[in-house]
Amino acid sequence: MTLSIDRTAPLHDRVRHFIPAAEWPVFADDIDAILTLKRQRNAVILAHNYQTPEIYHCVADLVGDSLALARLAQTTEADIIVLAGVHFMAETAKLLNPEKTVLIPDQEAGCSLAESITAEDVRGLRALHPGAPVVTYVNTSAAVKAESDICCTSGNARKVVESLGVKRVIMIPDEFLARNIAAETDVEIITWKGRCEVHERFTAADVRDVREAHPGVIVLAHPECPPEVVKEADFSGSTAVMSDFISSRKPPRVALLTECSMSDNIAVGNPEVEFVRPCNLCPHMKRITLKNIRQALEHNRHEVTIDPAIAGKARRAVERMLAI
Numbered sequence: 364m365t366l367s368i369d370r371t372a373p374l375h376d377r378v379r380h381f382i383p384a385a386e387w388p389v390f391a392d393d394i395d396a397i398l399t400l401k402r403q404r405n406a407v408i409l410a411h412n413y414q415t416p417e418i419y420h421c422v423a424d425l426v427g428d429s430l431a432l433a434r435l436a437q438t439t440e441a442d443i444i445v446l447a448g449v450h451f452m453a454e455t456a457k458l459l460n461p462e463k464t465v466l467i468p469d470q471e472a473g474c475s476l477a478e479s480i481t482a483e484d485v486r487g488l489r490a491l492h493p494g495a496p497v498v499t500y501v502n503t504s505a506a507v508k509a510e511s512d513i514c515c516t517s518g519n520a521r522k523v524v525e526s527l528g529v530k531r532v533i534m535i536p537d538e539f540l541a542r543n544i545a546a547e548t549d550v551e552i553i554t555w556k557g558r559c560e561v562h563e564r565f566t567a568a569d570v571r572d573v574r575e576a577h578p579g580v581i582v583l584a585h586p587e588c589p590p591e592v593v594k595e596a597d598f599s600g601s602t603a604v605m606s607d608f609i610s611s612r613k614p615p616r617v618a619l620l621t622e623c624s625m626s627d628n629i630a631v632g633n634p635e636v637e638f639v640r641p642c643n644l645c646p647h648m649k650r651i652t653l654k655n656i657r658q659a660l661e662h663n664r665h666e667v668t669i670d671p672a673i674a675g676k677a678r679r680a681v682e683r684m685l686a687i
């Protein structure tokens with residue numbers, strides 16, 4: 364134990380604002396074991412921006428938004444990919460790496476958006492709106508992607524919609540993302556009734572309250588927030604776009620209307636920025652822990668598999684997005 368505390372001391376330095384020295388022994392043993400297992404097994408850990416700081420800053424090899432994680436999954440040379448994020452992200456990594464072992468540390472790490480729609484629902488929408496291409500948010504199952512023409516993320520949604528060169532698209536399943544994109548483009552957007560359970564809870568009144576309590580604050584909202592929240596905010600973008608905004612512009616005071624770990628993670632690289640934290644936790648992202656990442660590497664679990672009958676079509680929709 365003392366050895367692992369010594370070996371991981373430089374990592375503790377990165378997260379000392381969140382994890383007091385007295386608590387570090389609880390984390391050090393797992394972190395030390397994960398670093399060794401990664402080397403032994405030629406594994407990489409891809410972590411979403413919503414993972415907790417000890418995962419994001421101490422064991423992840425690559426971090427980013429959903430789009431970056433898909434791109435990084437496409438280029439890694441490792442034999443094993445551990446996806447520290449939710450199930451649809453691991454499925455996307457597997458679609459792009461059918462030969463590799465892709466592990467998700469907790470199979471129950473789902474997503475309210477992915478849960479909101481089935482392949483049959485997509486077929487129903489196509490029948491209702493013949494000829495309109497289906498643009499599907501990556502926050503969906505492989506079966507839903509397989510019914511789609513192309514995927515998108517919050518980082519490229521407008522570009523994807525406009526790349527199709529049509530007047531009308533079906534954009535599923537996030538109603539708010541679709542309405543936020545519709546406000547930025549002339550393309551008519553038909554959507555679905557899915558919601559992110561984390562972002563739907565923010566209100567326009569929250570934005571006004573934050574501004575009143577913290578004068579001068581710059582408010583950034585994720586595009587999964589309701590349109591009236593995005594309208595009240597100063598800027599909206601994917602988690603990576605928000606992170607780039609802060610690193611490049613260094614606003615003195617910001618509020619990120621998104622998942623709670625996001626501010627913690629980017630605060631580490633931006634000590635001069637004051638983060639106001641009116642955040643909501645994603646219970647699915649929080650299912651991933653150092654303990655289950657260690658177990659994933661020790662016992663090869665839980666391996667992501669995709670029905671070959673849908674994998675080919677789902678892969679095409681993701682690859683078409685990545686080609687843009």
Ligand code: 13P
Pocket residue numbers: 412427428429430449502516517518559587600601602603
């Ligand atoms: P991005 O990281 O792509 O912005 O997505 C946010 C999200 O909610 C993923 O679950």
Ligand code: SF4
Pocket residue numbers: 449473474475476477502559560561562587622645646647648
């Ligand atoms: Fe899904 Fe929202 Fe959680 Fe992201 S934050 S995984 S969109 S429920």
